[in-house]
Amino acid sequence: MRLLVLGGTHFLGRHVVMAALERGHEVATFTRGLSGAPPEGARALHGDRDDPAALPEALDGWQPELVVDTSCKTRAAADNAAAALGGVAGYAFVSSLNAYRNWPPGPVGPEDAEPTWDTDEDGYGPNKAHAERVLAAAVGPAFLTARAGLIVGPHDPVYRLGWWLDRISRGGRVVVPAEGMDQPISLVDARDLATWLVEMAERGQGGAVNAKGPVGMTTYGGLLEVCRDVTGSDAEWVPVPEAELVAADVQEWVHLPLWLRQQEARTAWDVDTTRALELGLTTRPLETTVADTWAWMQAAERPPLPAHRPAPGLPAELERHLLEGR
Ligand SMILES: NC(=O)c1ccc[n+]([C@@H]2O[C@H](COP(=O)([O-])OP(=O)(O)OC[C@H]3O[C@@H](n4cnc5c(N)ncnc54)[C@H](OP(=O)(O)O)[C@@H]3O)[C@@H](O)[C@H]2O)c1
Incomplete structure (x- = not known):
């Protein structure tokens, strides 16, 4: 399928590109072009996602069917993606545990029981929560938000x-x-998370998922x-x-x-990952x-x-x- 990676030139996005290519997708990446080229085999599209015109111009009629979004940090980036990509069959968004109002310090229970930020503040967590809302509204049931914890690995x-x-x-x-x-x-290997994100987009899986390594x-x-x-x-x-x-x-x-510090560590790593496990997010040794x-x-x-x-x-x-x- 035609799969667009927002990001794709470094770390998690790079592994998403590799996973999507291995799974036979036609892959394009969208970045500003500042942090290098994507892995060989992906088509590099360029533009700043904070600019409303940039993504439609770069796509130039190419219609992605699936999106994996690894690079969203601002409200404009989310709004612009929502305007351009609402019709896709699967959209896997990389959010953060910071989207939760009470993390840190946590603990974080099952996804649906935990409130996310709903303020206008321009900060990492509130911006991720805003992005989740506008993209979910635009994409509908095929929108998945992976609230990532600590990601590690090569690149x-x-x-x-x-x-x-x-x-x-x-x-x-x-x-x-x-x-x-x-x-x-607990940590999640960027390669495990990347493959899983592509699978979730392929399935059109929706909902919120705490995407981190398992407790313990x-x-x-x-x-x-x-x-x-x-x-x-x-x-x-x-x-x-x-x-x-x-x-x-x-x-x-x-x-x-x-x-x-002890005070924070007591609860910060205590995040419910039942749903991630049910949906097949694995963690290599x-x-x-x-x-x-x-x-x-x-x-x-x-x-x-x-x-x-x-x-x-x-x-x-x-x-x-x-x-x-x-
Ligand atoms: N690392 C962790 O432990 C952790 C934990 C929780 C959540 N996360 C989330 O995981 C995601 C992936 O993290 P990451 O470190 O792999 O990537 P990242 O630093 O969030 O994104 C970098 C990628 O996005 C592109 N990019 C950045 N700003 C852009 C813009 N304005 N317009 C277009 N492209 C832009 C960069 O290319 P150019 O520079 O060439 O534009 C690069 O390909 C992020 O959303 C992050 O919030 C990470």
Whole structure:
């Protein structure tokens, strides 16, 4: 079928293109052309989705039957897609858990029981919730919104897992959050999510789905252990209590990527994934995801961090300070 990927040149969108091509679709991507080309085999269409004229002009009469939307962050982007693509047979939209009013900190129960943002605020979560509403109204029952949690895997230009792999591979004494090692964490491999999104669009499956790794998948410490195994490192964990990390201005999620303070971690990872499992969202073994990400990081020229993203990882000086006297 004719499948349009909104996005498609990096990370999740790139994997969507690969999955759609493997499944025999005729694939076009729509991007501004700033972040490179899509995988070979897809036709690259260009324009800014915030511009109402850009998508109809780029399509130039080519009518997609299916859409996978990985690049929507603004209200205009959603409104313009709704105006141009309302008639498709399947539209799989990548939203976020941030569409929920109460996440973070969560917990998040079954999708239909949880309110999403309904304010006019120009923010990531409220914009995703707005997009869900306007696109659902335009597309109807064949609109699916995947409220994604943490996505990892090869081609991830944000390098949260990537920073840990780099740091652990260098070995030696590595600062880890003392109370954080037991906190639950769950991730979805971008390739699993991508294939599933294409399948959902093909089926014309509708509704909202919490698209993340299953509860109980692993712990923060478990993930770091896998990174140590995969990189063959001799890294030694140096646990630093949360109070000291906070006092030293260590930012959760950014300086120690994927780490949340206890207060938030208690509920943030507690997200109901029953519907995702029922609809066949699978999660490959964590070891495979981590090993493939590490292999990609070593083999490929690494893409730059997207604009406005803070560089992940513990600054060297802060690491030295935290290790002093331990
Ligand atoms: N990473 C996570 O853990 C996570 C968690 C929850 C949800 N999500 C959601 O997952 C989705 C995919 O994330 P991602 O990191 O793969 O992609 P992304 O950064 O959201 O999107 C990048 C893609 O969109 C294109 N793009 C960006 N702005 C555009 C515009 N104004 N007009 C046309 N194209 C535009 C980019 O190409 P050009 O730069 O060439 O335009 C690129 O192909 C996102 O919607 C994100 O909100 C991610």
